[in-house]
Amino acid sequence: MPEKIYRVDVCIVGAGPAGMILGILLAQQGIKVLVLESHYNFEREYRGEVLMPRFIQMMRQIGLLSHLERYPHLKLKHFQFYYKDKVWASLDFTSICPQAPFALWMSQTIMLYALYEKALMYPNFQLLFGVTVRDVIKEGGEIIGVSGTRRGDNVEVRCRVTVGSDGRFSAVRKAAEFKMEYEDYDFDVVWFTVKRDEHFENTVRALFTPRRIYLVLPKYPDLVQCGIIVGRGEFLQMRKQEIAAMRAELLEAHPMLHDFARQLMDFNPFSVLQARVSYVAHWAKEGCLLIGDAAHTCSPAGAIGVAVATATAIIAADVLIKGFKRNDLSLTTLNKVQMLRGPEVQHIQAMQAWFTRAAFLKYPHLRTLALLSLFVLSRTGIMQNFLRRIAVMDQPLPIDPSISLGPHHPT
Numbered sequence: 001m002p003e004k005i006y007r008v009d010v011c012i013v014g015a016g017p018a019g020m021i022l023g024i025l026l027a028q029q030g031i032k033v034l035v036l037e038s039h040y041n042f043e044r045e046y047r048g049e050v051l052m053p054r055f056i057q058m059m060r061q062i063g064l065l066s067h068l069e070r071y072p073h074l075k076l077k078h079f080q081f082y083y084k085d086k087v088w089a090s091l092d093f094t095s096i097c098p099q100a101p102f103a104l105w106m107s108q109t110i111m112l113y114a115l116y117e118k119a120l121m122y123p124n125f126q127l128l129f130g131v132t133v134r135d136v137i138k139e140g141g142e143i144i145g146v147s148g149t150r151r152g153d154n155v156e157v158r159c160r161v162t163v164g165s166d167g168r169f170s171a172v173r174k175a176a177e178f179k180m181e182y183e184d185y186d187f188d189v190v191w192f193t194v195k196r197d198e199h200f201e202n203t204v205r206a207l208f209t210p211r212r213i214y215l216v217l218p219k220y221p222d223l224v225q226c227g228i229i230v231g232r233g234e235f236l237q238m239r240k241q242e243i244a245a246m247r248a249e250l251l252e253a254h255p256m257l258h259d260f261a262r263q264l265m266d267f268n269p270f271s272v273l274q275a276r277v278s279y280v281a282h283w284a285k286e287g288c289l290l291i292g293d294a295a296h297t298c299s300p301a302g303a304i305g306v307a308v309a310t311a312t313a314i315i316a317a318d319v320l321i322k323g324f325k326r327n328d329l330s331l332t333t334l335n336k337v338q339m340l341r342g343p344e345v346q347h348i349q350a351m352q353a354w355f356t357r358a359a360f361l362k363y364p365h366l367r368t369l370a371l372l373s374l375f376v377l378s379r380t381g382i383m384q385n386f387l388r389r390i391a392v393m394d395q396p397l398p399i400d401p402s403i404s405l406g407p408h409h410p411t
């Protein structure tokens, strides 16, 4: 028997960006929401820290941008491609998106605390930290809630709609037996952080070397976050070698990494992101909906995972709010989320696949050619156009302006 049974309108599993934003939008419309989060806080590293203009546009549309801008962040205005230590191509966010001419660097910990602070303004919002959801509760073929544990105690939630926003390894997806349409995993990004040089500009950089591609991003307040793109599972092989091999590679890569490389004693400073791309065939079942990374995971190419996950959460909020008003939370209603979001998600995933597989990874000997192509494309405007399609939202999300938290702003 569970120690405690909660009864709410909507139970959201996972307090990532998608779950938090859905929770806020529902609670401010008077819908009783309970968010369950397995961790005890929002502390997390290297997750969703660069937020492209499309995220800024949608936060403005739902009236959350000015709230988020009160918290520590950096505005990144340029994107540069380097070959060794020379700039080969440079793009300005103003030319890509004049309405939101920057990418935002904000740690996910800070962003989630900012969202939580906003959420606490709404009495219908509740978040329970430390609850790990393990199963869904079914009745007559319909999902009517979830069960999990908290500090060894059993917890149960009964609700009208269960939302799985528990990320790329979703427990709700598994327990409710959702099927994947596809799941690919081509490469890893190995992250680490170095001290920032006083001349370092707030620029997003892709650094090409004959051996690899590195990503170099400013990190608040005075650090630089670096990512090494390696083949799938390659980092496991790298770890089997002496740390000296890694040190030598970083010393060769760029002078900015020299201090870090010289002080490197072991592999502890590195954190690996698996570049998984996935898409669930049907995002809804009776009483249950998947959103965010639980429904569709994007590749890290373009740093738009948070924006894509959040867009689905906002559309889900609109669909559910209308469903509650009409008292229609049927499967047909829940399916509207995928109808509205699925095509764009798949289009973005296809563009990312083109970028990562063809240009860089599957054919490493073509890397120099890819670099030359980037150089030419960035001078013809094709590159701007391509980046615009990844980083910028063409049109506002198709939602009722009344679900916004502030006055409606065009994007």
Ligand SMILES: Cc1cc2nc3c(=O)[nH]c(=O)nc-3n(C[C@H](O)[C@H](O)[C@H](O)COP(=O)(O)OP(=O)(O)OC[C@H]3O[C@@H](n4cnc5c(N)ncnc54)[C@H](O)[C@@H]3O)c2cc1C
Pocket (backbone or CB within 6 Å): 013, 014, 015, 016, 017, 018, 019, 036, 037, 038, 039, 045, 046, 047, 048, 049, 050, 051, 052, 131, 132, 133, 134, 165, 166, 167, 168, 169, 170, 171, 172, 272, 273, 291, 292, 293, 294, 298, 300, 303, 304, 305, 306, 307, 309
């Ligand atoms: C290392 C890394 C770097 C990234 N960098 C970027 C970037 O720079 N820019 C960008 O836009 N995107 C980036 N992404 C992608 C981005 O983080 C995700 O796309 C985004 O966080 C997805 O949001 P979400 O809310 O759907 O899921 P998540 O953020 O994954 O949140 C899921 C939540 O569910 C919780 N949870 C999981 N299982 C359970 C359970 N059983 N019970 C209860 N709670 C559970 C988790 O603890 C987590 O809080 C990165 C991802 C990773 C892993």
